[in-house]
Amino acid sequence: MAVFTSCKRLGDMQGVSPPSTVSAMTSKHMKALVFNLRYEAQGVISVELRPAEDGVEFPRVEAGAHIDLHLSNGLIRSYSLTNPGESRRYVIAVLKDKNSRGGSSHIHEQLRIGQTLQISTPRNHFALDETASHSVLVAGGIGITPIYSMLQRLRDLGRSAELIYCARSRAEAAYLESIEALMTSAQGHPPPWR
């Protein structure tokens, strides 16, 4: 069954910057402030979370890691972190599921800037092999979130990578512009699309 109507190859990438350190992760809860909400694509918003208490930092984000959001309606849902290397904020992107039983719909309809919520510390069940000489990343739809994180990490490590990103339409493809800019900056010229 064909799920996606378009599939673009985003070309090869060679990064330039030095690596960042990887944090140790334990499974605890933290209080987070909803610092920003942003439209990312049709049906997708990003949520920027910051520590709710002064002087506190989150564990540093690893590419591929996710956190659990403890929503005020009692539901717990997992979301991949999209900003590797950072510890002052976590950024997730959430697709509003048309058949949501209350997780993504709650985030889209009820979550507001200034609210606080409990989140778990990150766990990484999808760790990136940072030693590979070349990485081929494949993402479909909202599955781009951990892949986008990996792409940024590989760019920072100066590794070679290519991305195949499938989406129903460009309008529904989250982070497309950022990825194109990342690819362009990594290569020094526009990516060869095909």
Ligand SMILES: Cc1cc2nc3c(=O)[nH]c(=O)nc-3n(C[C@H](O)[C@H](O)[C@H](O)COP(=O)(O)OP(=O)(O)OC[C@H]3O[C@@H](n4cnc5c(N)ncnc54)[C@H](O)[C@@H]3O)c2cc1C
């Ligand atoms: C590690 C991890 C990372 C994730 N990262 C992201 C991310 O970055 N962005 C993101 O948007 N999502 C991510 N998810 C998915 C996210 O956790 C939620 O599952 C998603 O937001 C849907 O939650 P919901 O409550 O809206 O939908 P739910 O109510 O959980 O429903 C989800 C889907 O399952 C179907 N469904 C419900 N009940 C049944 C049933 N009994 N039988 C069959 N089908 C059923 C529904 O029709 C619906 O289509 C991630 C999940 C994991 C585990």
